[in-house]
Amino acid sequence: MSGATRKHTALPKARILIEALPWLTRHQGKTVVIKFGGNAMVDEDLKAAFAQDVVFLHHAGLRPVVVHGGGPQISAQLDRHGLVSEFKAGLRVTTDEAMDVVRMVLAGQVQRELVGLLNEHGPIAVGITGEDAHTINATKHMPVIDGEPVDIGRVGEVTRIDTGAVEALLKDGRIPVISSIARAEDDGHVYNVNADTAAAALAAALGAETLMVLTDVEGLYENWPLSDEVISRLSATELEKLLPDLSSGMVPKMEGCLFAVRNGVNTARVIDGRVPHSILLEIFTDEGIGTMVLPDGRAASTTERE
Numbered sequence: 001m002s003g004a005t006r007k008h009t010a011l012p013k014a015r016i017l018i019e020a021l022p023w024l025t026r027h028q029g030k031t032v033v034i035k036f037g038g039n040a041m042v043d044e045d046l047k048a049a050f051a052q053d054v055v056f057l058h059h060a061g062l063r064p065v066v067v068h069g070g071g072p073q074i075s076a077q078l079d080r081h082g083l084v085s086e087f088k089a090g091l092r093v094t095t096d097e098a099m100d101v102v103r104m105v106l107a108g109q110v111q112r113e114l115v116g117l118l119n120e121h122g123p124i125a126v127g128i129t130g131e132d133a134h135t136i137n138a139t140k141h142m143p144v145i146d147g148e149p150v151d152i153g154r155v156g157e158v159t160r161i162d163t164g165a166v167e168a169l170l171k172d173g174r175i176p177v178i179s180s181i182a183r184a185e186d187d188g189h190v191y192n193v194n195a196d197t198a199a200a201a202l203a204a205a206l207g208a209e210t211l212m213v214l215t216d217v218e219g220l221y222e223n224w225p226l227s228d229e230v231i232s233r234l235s236a237t238e239l240e241k242l243l244p245d246l247s248s249g250m251v252p253k254m255e256g257c258l259f260a261v262r263n264g265v266n267t268a269r270v271i272d273g274r275v276p277h278s279i280l281l282e283i284f285t286d287e288g289i290g291t292m293v294l295p296d297g298r299a300a301s302t303t304e305r306e
């Protein structure tokens, strides 16, 4: 058989790679902030697949930045210390004692594990917390509940992001992995920041192309919990109208997506982190697998998925 007619069994694989070419070309050198939620970190295979996806994006010429949560892991550790977990307005009521546990779990456990998984592929990931090099700065956050500001302890409201350390790591060809702990601008201690909020603030400050939020549901459900119809795309204004009806963990998540697209990020996506390789699926599937939020102008003018 001549070379020209020989059947190459790897041809479908080559086609799949070529299908991704337009997306990869468009995203060369672009920053993608990926938030990995504690609820999506449920099993070892999923975590390893997440790390592979992030390393793939890195080698494909994008600049991934990982921001991680760890809500369930913090709750489990608090429980071991005999401390109860209470949430108000979707945020953990964080006493001084609980803050030590939050910091230990996020920076000493969850972040270390993710950095370890990424570094199985080479010396590329570096973990920091928002405290490092004043990356995430915050003051005390008092959510307004039933018209009254409520004291929920050491929970921070992000005031300012200093992108210096993250930019330096990206420039050095590394993948920054950031824990959502902030430096307190008002009293010199630290604050617990919801990881969705931290990821959105970082995405905006970095001028990221995309904010990708991995969670434990398929996306934003319309009329949840009565229906599991996923809203596949919506504009900033459409999302803003839905915000008052959202509950629990979806509140900081969707507020974060709205903040990101209103502050220069081109798309914010909520995707199902329980699906293996959800990041690559979201990118390389025409219709996407989750919910995509677009800035108002672009939502009206774009018909295809980005």
Ligand SMILES: Nc1ncnc2c1ncn2[C@@H]1O[C@H](COP(=O)(O)OP(=O)(O)O)[C@@H](O)[C@H]1O
Binding pocket: 036, 037, 038, 039, 040, 069, 071, 196, 214, 215, 216, 217, 219, 220, 221, 222, 223, 224, 246, 247, 248, 249, 250, 253
């Ligand atoms: N409209 C909605 N669509 C989807 N999930 C919702 C909605 N409203 C509330 N939720 C809840 O939000 C949860 C996701 O937030 P959260 O538990 O904080 O996840 P993560 O740890 O990934 O940040 C879902 O598991 C679901 O219970």
Ligand SMILES: CC(=O)N[C@@H](CCC(=O)OP(=O)(O)O)C(=O)O
Binding pocket: 036, 037, 038, 039, 068, 069, 070, 071, 072, 074, 090, 091, 092, 102, 155, 156, 180, 192, 193, 194, 195, 196, 249
């Ligand atoms: C203030 C606040 O609520 N902080 C969160 C930080 C971790 C987080 O956000 O983790 P997930 O993304 O897994 O929910 C907490 O203490 O649970």
